[in-house]
Amino acid sequence: xxxxxxxxxxxxxxxxxxxxxxxxxxxxxxxxxxxxxxxxxxxxxxxxxxxxxxxxxxxxxxxxxxxxxxxxxxxxxxxxxxxxxxxxxxxxxxxxxxxxxxxxxxxxxxxxxxxxxxxxxxxxxxxxxxxxxxxxxxxxxxxxxxxxxxxxxxxxxxxxxxxxxxxxxxxxxxxxxxxxxxxxxxxxxxxxxxxxxxxxxxxxxxxxxxxxxxxxxxxxxxxxxxxxxxxxxxxxxxxxxxxxxxxxxxxxxxxxxxxxxxxxxxxxxxxxxxxxxxxxxxxxxxxxxxxxxxxxxxxxxxxxxx
Amino acid sequence: xxxxxxxxxxxxxxxxxxxxxxxxxxxxxxxxxxxxxxxxxxxxxxxxxxxxxxxxxxxxxxxxxxxxxxxxxxxxxxxxxxxxxxxxxxxxxxxxxxxxxxxxxxxxxxxxxxxxxxxxxxxxxxxxxxxxxxxxxxxxxxxxxxxxxxxxxxxxxxxxxxxxxxxxxxxxxxxxxxxxxxxxxxxxxxxxxxxxxxxxxxxxxxxxxxxxxxxxxxxxxxxxxxxxxxxxxxxxxxxxxxxxxxxxxxxxxxxxxxxxxxxxxxxxxxxxxxxxxxxxxxxxxxxxxxxxxxxxxxxxxxxxxxxxxxxxxxxxxxxxxxxxxxxxxxxxxxxxxxxxxxxxxxxxxxxxxxxxxxxxxxxxxxx
Numbered sequence: 001x002x003x004x005x006x007x008x009x010x011x012x013x014x015x016x017x018x019x020x021x022x023x024x025x026x027x028x029x030x031x032x033x034x035x036x037x038x039x040x041x042x043x044x045x046x047x048x049x050x051x052x053x054x055x056x057x058x059x060x061x062x063x064x065x066x067x068x069x070x071x072x073x074x075x076x077x078x079x080x081x082x083x084x085x086x087x088x089x090x091x092x093x094x095x096x097x098x099x100x101x102x103x104x105x106x107x108x109x110x111x112x113x114x115x116x117x118x119x120x121x122x123x124x125x126x127x128x129x130x131x132x133x134x135x136x137x138x139x140x141x142x143x144x145x146x147x148x149x150x151x152x153x154x155x156x157x158x159x160x161x162x163x164x165x166x167x168x169x170x171x172x173x174x175x176x177x178x179x180x181x182x183x184x185x186x187x188x189x190x191x192x193x194x195x196x197x198x199x200x201x202x203x204x205x206x207x208x209x210x211x212x213x214x215x216x217x218x219x220x221x222x223x224x225x226x227x228x229x230x231x232x233x234x235x236x237x238x239x240x241x242x243x244x245x246x247x248x249x250x251x252x253x254x255x256x257x258x259x260x261x262x263x264x265x266x267x268x269x270x271x272x273x274x275x276x277x278x279x280x281x282x283x284x285x286x287x288x289x290x291x292x293x294x295x296x297x298x299x300x301x302x303x304x305x306x
Numbered sequence: 307x308x309x310x311x312x313x314x315x316x317x318x319x320x321x322x323x324x325x326x327x328x329x330x331x332x333x334x335x336x337x338x339x340x341x342x343x344x345x346x347x348x349x350x351x352x353x354x355x356x357x358x359x360x361x362x363x364x365x366x367x368x369x370x371x372x373x374x375x376x377x378x379x380x381x382x383x384x385x386x387x388x389x390x391x392x393x394x395x396x397x398x399x400x401x402x403x404x405x406x407x408x409x410x411x412x413x414x415x416x417x418x419x420x421x422x423x424x425x426x427x428x429x430x431x432x433x434x435x436x437x438x439x440x441x442x443x444x445x446x447x448x449x450x451x452x453x454x455x456x457x458x459x460x461x462x463x464x465x466x467x468x469x470x471x472x473x474x475x476x477x478x479x480x481x482x483x484x485x486x487x488x489x490x491x492x493x494x495x496x497x498x499x500x501x502x503x504x505x506x507x508x509x510x511x512x513x514x515x516x517x518x519x520x521x522x523x524x525x526x527x528x529x530x531x532x533x534x535x536x537x538x539x540x541x542x543x544x545x546x547x548x549x550x551x552x553x554x555x556x557x558x559x560x561x562x563x564x565x566x567x568x569x570x571x572x573x574x575x576x577x578x579x580x581x582x583x584x585x586x587x588x589x590x591x592x593x594x595x596x597x598x599x600x601x602x603x604x605x606x607x608x609x610x611x612x613x614x615x616x617x618x619x620x621x622x623x624x625x626x627x628x629x630x631x632x633x634x635x636x637x638x639x640x641x642x643x644x645x646x647x648x649x650x651x652x653x654x655x656x657x658x659x660x661x662x663x664x665x666x667x668x669x670x671x672x673x
Binding site: 036076079080084085086087089090091093094095097098099100101102103104105108215220223226227230266267269270273274276277280281284285303 | 310312343391393443447448449450452453454456457458460461464465467468471585588589592624625626627628629630631632633634635637638641642644645648649
């Protein structure tokens with residue numbers, strides 16, 4: 001039972017950066033923007049958060065810096081794709097390459113240094129309960145924050161006026177423009193929100209999970225977050241479910257090594273990537289449904305007069 | 307305020323000017339970046355972009371690095387023109403090196419004139435087979451080829467590492483994760499350097515790509531599919547066939563590039579063989595305007611950032627990642643300046659409209 005609790009707890013920790021990044025990207029995509037630069041925004045968040053934490057000694061400052069870093073990267077992407085109407089796929093790739101390079105340059109003096117341990121929730125009595133205690137009441141603050149984020153995004157998208165406007169922009173930007181909404185403005189906000197969340201997800205890696213700065217430490221998680229949005233059919237709660245499934249797969253892969261299964265470590269490391277492919281195939285196989293779920297204007301650039 | 311007006315026709319002049327504009331902006335941003343990092347800006351830039359060109363060694367290394375970039379980018383450009391996004395060339399590169407290298411290791415110690423062509427064919431086949439997976443999933447299940455090809459890139463690199471640690475490891479190699487040295491190598495072009503004939507092959511592939519794009523029906527179909535998918539459908543072009551063709555060609559080219567890298571400058575299989583060429587080639591393809599001639603020039607320029615980055619790493623202790631910062635900036639600025647091709651910037655003075663001005667009667671249309 002202790003092992004089960006450990007597996008579940010570490011699965012949640014492995015999943016949290018994915019939850020954050022995927023939820024942010026989901027909002028951007030619901031507004032009609034496909035930002036393939038999640039990996040680049042995450043890694044900038046990771047180094048920005050780490051550097052700010054070491055400089056200030058404050059976890060809060062670190063997290064804010066990570067969000068700011070991710071949002072600035074997303075702003076760059078917005079300038080390219082929304083103002084200059086560049087191809088979104090190519091711009092996203094550029095953002096990822098630039099982010100990986102810049103973070104390595106910036107993090108040159110930080111490798112090998114470690115961050116202070118991240119505070120965990122501790123409620124006397126409750127947190128000491130067997131199994132459930134640590135699982136429900138003993139996680140770090142960002143785990144709870146990520147859950148609250150999913151709930152908030154789900155609520156805003158489905159039940160508020162702002163969410164309706166965002167979805168309208170993503171489904172039919174000409175109609176939204178005709179009613180008088182600023183398509184580009186809404187998309188800037190959505191993309192920057194996505195960037196801030198990706199940055200936060202990156203900071204989770206460098207401040208909580210490891211807590212170290214390592215070059216290229218995101219290792220493809222940004223891309224997995226992108227796949228999760230497709231898996232989720234652009235719905236927040238399903239993104240959470242997908243991320244947790246993923247966390248579980250990752251941790252089972254790690255534990256199978258600990259349990260002494262005779263499989264090559266490098267072959268096991270392929271599992272999350274292969275699982276992503278399998279899931280993508282299962283989701284997109286029904287092409288009519290996949291097309292209905294995707295925002296109709298996803299990836300299209302908008303010009304008012306055309 | 308500055309407003310963007312759509313041009314009636316894309317500007318042909320801007321189409322060729324913006325890559326140079328992007329290069330100029332990147333250099334300017336580089337100066338600024340080094341200033342912020344507290345390194346002497348001009349000296350650092352000179353070290354990266356000029357120093358490598360001043361020695362035979364530098365120039366020959368330029369050809370070595372440009373070879374895989376040009377090969378891969380020519381293949382990718384076909385797909386990008388058709389809106390087929392193979393961004394996992396890194397994986398096809400590794401798969402090609404692996405399958406071509408495995409042929410050499412399988413027949414060891416036999417060798418002969420036939421070995422290198424056989425390895426090359428196996429490399430092409432390996433890369434194409436790896437690229438066939440996203441093609442199959444895209445055409446059959448409508449799965450995003452972007453994500454699948456990228457995920458497979460991670461898988462291929464891990465597979466290469468795993469096999470080099472295991473089945474393909476040099477039995478006499480003191481347990482180092484390396485394969486045997488191949489019993490044959492690509493002929494060297496310039497004696498005393500590592501510049502190999504693969505560069506000539508890359509140029510030939512660029513020429514073939516140009517013929518295909520400009521002079522062959524398939525190239526025309528690719529362009530139509532990319533620019534007007536509906537017209538392609540009405541024209542009766544098979545989208546699936548074109549997707550397959552784009553993936554097999556780009557995968558094969560990337561596989562050949564991988565084999566050349568393994569059988570050329572490296573001489574064996576090592577885990578670090580895929581050094582990001584597959585990703586950099588995406589930038590090369592765009593910077594070269596998805597045109598084979600442009601790709602050759604862009605490939606040489608990107609190769610320069612690799613070698614310059616190494617030089618700067620050694621003599622200025624800049625991290626190797628400086629290279630990818632520059633590469634990312636190239637693509638950024640190119641995409642940003644590309645707006646000038648389709649739009650004309652115009653300065654429009656914004657004055658508040660005066661109230662009470664009578665409406666102008668509509669101008670009479672003369673017959």
